[in-house]
Amino acid sequence: MREQWREVGDRVYVRRHKSYDMNVGLVVGDGHCLVLDTRASHREAADLIDAIRRITSSPWTVVNSHTHFDHVWGNALFRPAEIWGHVRCAEEMEQDGEEQRANIIRMMPEERREEFEEVVIDPPDNTFTTAASLDIGGRIVHLRHFGLGHSSNDIVTHVPDAGVVFAGDLVEQGAPPAFSDSYPLDWPATTAAMLAELPGEVIVPGHGAVVDRAFVEAQRAELVAVAELARRAHVEGLRDLIKQFPYPEDVSRQIIERAFLQLDASPA
Numbered sequence: 702m703r704e705q706w707r708e709v710g711d712r713v714y715v716r717r718h719k720s721y722d723m724n725v726g727l728v729v730g731d732g733h734c735l736v737l738d739t740r741a742s743h744r745e746a747a748d749l750i751d752a753i754r755r756i757t758s759s760p761w762t763v764v765n766s767h768t769h770f771d772h773v774w775g776n777a778l779f780r781p782a783e784i785w786g787h788v789r790c791a792e793e794m795e796q797d798g799e800e801q802r803a804n805i806i807r808m809m810p811e812e813r814r815e816e817f818e819e820v821v822i823d824p825p826d827n828t829f830t831t832a833a834s835l836d837i838g839g840r841i842v843h844l845r846h847f848g849l850g851h852s853s854n855d856i857v858t859h860v861p862d863a864g865v866v867f868a869g870d871l872v873e874q875g876a877p878p879a880f881s882d883s884y885p886l887d888w889p890a891t892t893a894a895m896l897a898e899l900p901g902e903v904i905v906p907g908h909g910a911v912v913d914r915a916f917v918e919a920q921r922a923e924l925v926a927v928a929e930l931a932r933r934a935h936v937e938g939l940r941d942l943i944k945q946f947p948y949p950e951d952v953s954r955q956i957i958e959r960a961f962l963q964l965d966a967s968p969a
Contacts, residue, residue: 706756709903709911710863716752718745721771722875722908725749726867727756728860730838734759737858737867738766738907739775742816746775762835764844765825766869766907767852768793770805776823785833786825787846787854798822845899847871848891849884851907857895864901871895872917874909877948878924885960886928892921923947931960 706714712729726737765786833844843859851870858867946953
């Protein structure tokens with residue numbers, strides 16, 4: 702069955718995909734629209750474009766929430782539109798995109814490799830470091846970078862007239878947050894800044910079901926506990942502490958690895 706759009710605010714839509722349980726956002730203004738993330742491949746992007754055209758025929762602007770492949774490798778199919786992202790999103794796609802694509806192709810089952818061999822890495826061409834605002838057909842949409850977290854370049858998109866916040870992978874529902882190239886020691890403060898500065902009860906995570914502020918506050922409390930446990934583990938060792946993490950052991954070890962990289966790089 703084809704995935705359906707869900708309207709979570711006035712002309713603000715979310716499409717949750719079976720592939721990676723990933724959310725894409727769509728904000729519709731007068732004669733223009735905003736597309737939040739482009740999926741993992743050209744084939745997935747083509748499916749998304751077909752779905753967008755069932756909602757609106759307007760031209761679009763695109764925002765990349767962060768650099769990870771499942772969110773941005775459909776970019777090329779949305780050209781010649783502007784694509785916005787954090788400056789480090791563009792840098793990392795330019796520097797590491799082809800290496801990442803080769804790694805993804807190796808990990809994919811045989812029947813999906815051709816799909817990713819087709820991908821053209823197309824970084825954002827409009828970048829910022831802290832904040833930007835876009836006029837989407839008369840609707841002002843704010844883009845914010847609150848700090849390190851799930852990645853080095855997470856963008857939060859705020860649609861103030863609808864009370865909707867697209868948090869990207871700073872928030873995860875249905876599975877533990879992903880820590881593979883994260884900054885566990887910074888993530889709690891980044892989430893706290895998002896909650897403090899952006900109003901709105903409807904929060905769209907990068908993956909999973911739409912949530913509210915209470916969910917994000919609870920997940921932030923987990924991240925605070927995780928950061929403290931990682932700091933303790935750096936001093937005390939893992940044997941007794943690993944079981945205290947709120948996530949499965951493989952996730953906990955990934956958190957510890959990333960946190961130790963931060964702690965070892967910090968001045969004494």
